[in-house]
Amino acid sequence: MAARSDTLVEEIRARASALGFDACRLAPADAPWEAGDRLARFVEAGRHGEMGWMETTLERRRHPTGMWDQARTAIVLGLNYGPDHNPLIEMEDGSRGYISVYARGDDYHELIKGRLKTLAGYVAAQTGEDVKVFVDTAPLMEKPLAQRAGLGWQGKHTNLLSRQHGNWLFLGVILSAAELPVDEAEGEHCGTCTACLDACPTQAFPAPFQLDARRCLSYLTIEFAGPWPEEFREATGSRIYGCDDCLAVCPWNKFARASNEARLAARDEAVAPPLAELAALDDATFRARFRKSPVKRIGRDRFVRNVLYAIGNSGDPELLPVARDLASDPDPVVADAARWAVGRLSPDAP
Template sequence: MRRLVEDRARHLGFCGLRITRPDRVPHLPERLAHWLAEGAHGTMDWMEERADQRASPVALWPGVRSILVVAMSYRPEEDPLALVARRGHGAIAAYAQRRDYHEVLKGKLKELGGYLSAKADARVKVFCDTAPVMEKALAEAAGLGWQGKHTVLISREAGNWLLLGAIYTSAEFEPDAPGVDRCGSCRACLDICPTDALPAPYRLDARRCISYLTIEHQGPIPAAFRTAIGNRVFGCDDCLAICPWNKFARQAAETRLSARDDLAAPDLRTLAALDEAGFRTFFAGTPVKRTGRDRFLRNVLIAVGNSTEPGLASSAVARLADASPLVRGMAVWACGRLLDGDALRDLHRRFGADEADGHVREEWAFALTAGREGTRSPSAPHHETGAQT
């Protein structure tokens, strides 16, 4: 039976399948509770809402007897770190340059689960980042790899570039041996993090993580992190890309999710000009669309401000009258980084004198008094600066 399921998984494009049992992750409740108690999940309240089910597969579904964990590679063709130096272009995380993995994996998981159900006469439930399931911990328990010091799963065959899904089933399978930690003394992922979101090995403070700040965080990004974000407009691949295990990733092209060429290094001018309709059209079918235009433009304008290219200032000026206060505020910050005092005062007279939003007014006050030298805005929420714990 297992061989049949593995063959079908390969046919569907999965590069790995391993099996564990719900009792093979006894450490999960304690680890999750500690992480939540620290507040390291930031504003991701959904991590708390069903924490008992997240920490225990049986709590989510009492009928589960075996858990099949599958992986699909999204190994990028180019080194993501090279794009960080191209300040006139936006850096989008490698996984988001592709069709939304929720849609791709969920469909394939349903097909594989249906096949398993029919062949084994068993019940199944499939999960792909849409339920309280700790896929990375389960993948390590199943032997697909190990959670590295950056907390992401690392595979000896596919490196860091894996998307994961899980199939809970009532069928009984012999479990695989768990993954073995092979990070050794390496700390490359910790040292490269631009915002010190990895205060210690195997610990992630999401409140400092660029992926969290540019994707999950709802409001203005605290000014303490804006310069470090650089040109990363959606997510961050630094801790993944630096990992030396990537040199062993050798998945064939046909087993990877293919990327869109126009998302590899989009021009910041093009991104900053997107209205709602343009945003939805340009990012149709990708994970970026789920973040929404306003939050994405917030990120783009931070990248514009970090570009140090005065020619991009017009892209920020064009957003000073945007309907979204979130966008206007970041446009002000970008102008403050790229323009001199006389130009800022003129813009304030035109766009800021009658500003109704309190946050945007604070951004104007900061830009006019601190200009290019400032690194902290009075509006930055102190509780979200993410103290290392």
Template sequence: MAQAEGFDAVGFAPADIGQIPGNRLQDFIALERHGDMDWIVEKAAWRRHPQALWSDARTVIMLALNYGPETDPLAHTGKADRGVISVYAQGRDYHDVIKKKLKRIARALLKDYGGDVKVFVDTAPVMEKPLAAAAGLGWQGKHTNLLSREYGSWLFLGCIFTTLDIPPDTREEGSCGSCTACLDICPTNAFPAPYQLDAKRCISYLTIETRTHIERDLRPLIGNRIYGCDDCLAVCPWNKYAKHARELSLEPKPELNAPKLADLVTLDDAAFRALFAGTAVKRLGRNRLVRNVLIAIGNGGNSEYLAIVKPLLSDASPIVRVAAVWAVGRLADIVSYTRLRDEFAEQETDDAVLTEWKLSEGDFNESAG
């Protein structure tokens, strides 16, 4: 059934997976590595163990869908005029695609074997990666993501909780050995140690999850990544064994493979919704995407973008205005910067934007010093 639905791997884990994953979750929260993802804290009691979420669950069926790219996902990194969108988000929203597949399998399971089921795809407090490892689909690598001998780092995960008792598969005992490629490539040093992630420094968190301004010291490290980051996944040596995705239902959009920053920064809400309809990016919202694009433009350092950045200094969203001020500080000379500051800062009412004007001016003073 899983293969018929396009999944590449399936495994079975006991719903009782012990206390270790939950204890690691608590450590993660205690160290405040979750940033402003408050839902992790609020639902931690459910997340720490499958049977805390559903006490009747006896087995977790883990399914994996390969989304291995055909081209190098890092090919456009650092290009000043292009933005990089994570491979998984260049097509239809995987939540929608995979959940429909899981529901069809769950219905067939109920029909043939009875019991009860619940399906999840990143939509409930479930620790999919420890469960996938327990089901024999792979192991968590030093980058904390699931690694597979057959598919490398490129797997979507979905799960079916069931009241049926199904014999579990053997846990995968993989190894990263002495390799630290994923840790070494991380632009923001988001890994305090192997197998540990500080989400607050992760580019995927910064460009997708955080709902406010991105810290100034991290902005230059983001480069031209405007939605997510594939660096730690893409450099994993296990990817040499990975197969290209055979499941095409995510329907990648060519226009989302390294789109032009100049086209994205001018999007209004309607144009944003039209371009990203049906994709995971749409859930980000226009303001946060434009924030990310402005940071990429600032990092590109091309002063020709000043003309299209200028109108965003009076954008309705403070999140956009802060990023626009920062971009101007990276693109303009001191004369142009001062002229724009005098024009826009006087009418500014938001404290964060006013602070950004002052800090960006300080950047010029430091450079002069």
């Protein structure tokens, strides 16, 4: 039976590769771990900010068996989305916005989910046991599972870090009720390096391996709905959706390679788009522009709010009329951001 199980695992890896996944490793889904306690401390400290779902789903999120008590093996898949250049150089032109690398192509949730279902169907057929698939939309802690499976480790910035792919891996998980041979877990290889912590524009890391989401620009641009605290508006620079600073500066990226997945390729309009163009979007044109993108989920108002903060930081007087036009926007958060931008670009304006 053991030989058959080992053979099946190799077949699973081969099928995963054929489906386009760049990594496939297995971890025990029912063994004890400390990740749940770390998450509970994170929530107890209020570092999840307005992400109330993290608190309401805490007990299910603490351990894979909290999600599904039959889970015995986790098949963890990685899909490389590495850029072909250092994306941070795009912020040199303040009149253009910065969209996180992960959100420049098709929505990875939809891309990965279909492939996971295909692979999960094969696993279920071969083992005769039930399976469930997860792509970052259910209360499952994928990063600790990925470390336990040996795909990489959670770096000092709390993101998954791989010796083969650097910081650029999307994760998907198949939980199986079958007992399958598992891989060796990955240790931590950050050493004394603090590049990711030092690069954070808002000092969102109170200590290595800890994140305060309330200070994180990814959280603020995507999850936070209201007007930003003043201290973070200038710090965002031209970042209008997500932030890659702590990822892009990691020395392990020297081993990464650009993604060859066509559907993850950056669309031209998602790379350094003109802020004036983005500020002019209404709800319909916003939805059309970001139809297949993760950006769509935050809606026009939150997105234009972010754009206006970037306009206020641009130092470009030609964007002043754009900000003035939005100072009377029906959405009060957008209007507040516009008035802030006007004040930044024209300090002497009444």
